[in-house]
Structure formats: structure tokens, C-alpha cells
Amino acid sequence: MKELLEQGIIGDLKLIRTSQNSFARRYDWQTLLYREGGAMRNNLAHSIEQIMDLASNDELPKIHSKLAIWNSVGDAEDYVHISIEYANGLLCELECNPTDAYNDSPLFYLYSTRGTTKVFPTRILVKYYLDGESPISVLDHKSLHSGDGKPAYCSCSIV
Secondary structure (H helix, E strand, C coil), X not given: CHHHHHHCCCCCEEEEEEECCCECCCCCXXXXXXXXXXXXXXXXXXXXXXXXXXXXXXXXXXXXXXXXCCCXXXXXXXXXXXXXXXXXXXXXXXXXXXXXXXXCCCCEEEEECCEEEEECCCXXXXXXCCXXXXXXXXXXXXXXXXXXXXXXXXXXXXX
16 A cells, blocks of 8 residues: 555545444453453554554644444443544544444545545555546636536546
């Protein structure tokens, strides 16, 4: 992922989104605070480290987090949502959700100014545009209308 970002093909990184969701109820030592359990320490610590590396930024970002017990049997959190914002505008979102019955999301989404990267355990999908192939349209200050005079929605496609 880092190599891809360094090449600059997909533009400037704007949003990193990752999740370690499941549809399960834990009942082992990792659900106990006195055993240093919880989703933050045992699941998201590695993702946080990866995101900090991808951000390539030594500053201390703004961080907001929500930790809760949704369905495990211990006293340590099993749900975590973290939002990290860097001064350069990069936003990072991490989630560990034990009630996601449709947990088929990629490990990481990387949203950039020219495209998106989806990172799965066995493959990476990248879709982006080249500046020369998708020129920026001229801004039109008037309302758009179709041929019959009805209001129309802007439909500029990107190659």
C-alpha cells in the first residue's frame, strides 16, 4: 500500500478506512480488563500502527474514539470506533464491530484525489484516473436543463 501511495498514481491520500469487524461473541481472556483484553489492544493496535505508517506524518493528530461493550461477556470493550485527523486534512477511520453480520469489507480502503484502493488479504484493487484523460470541466453557474427544458443533473464521467 505504501509503495502505491509513494508512486502518486492515485493522487493525494485523503481518507483511510479500515475495519476488523466480525459477527461473534467473545468469552475468553481477551474480554477481561485485568488481563489487558479488549478490542483496542488486541485487534486495532496493529491497524493503528499501519495507518500511522501510511500517513507518513510525525505530528500528533486529533483523535476521537468510542469504546463500548456491545455483546461480549467480559468487562473489556468489544466495539471500537476511532477517528484520526491530521492537520494536512488526512482523515482515518478505524472500527472493530462484533455485530457486523455482513463483514465482507476489504481490510483497507484508501481514498485519494484520483482514485480508490481496496486492500483484501489476497489482492489489491486500484481504480484511478489519469489527469490528461479526464480533464476538469468548466464551471457552469447556471442551472442545467435537458433538451425538453426539465432540470438535469450534472453527469460528467471520469475515464
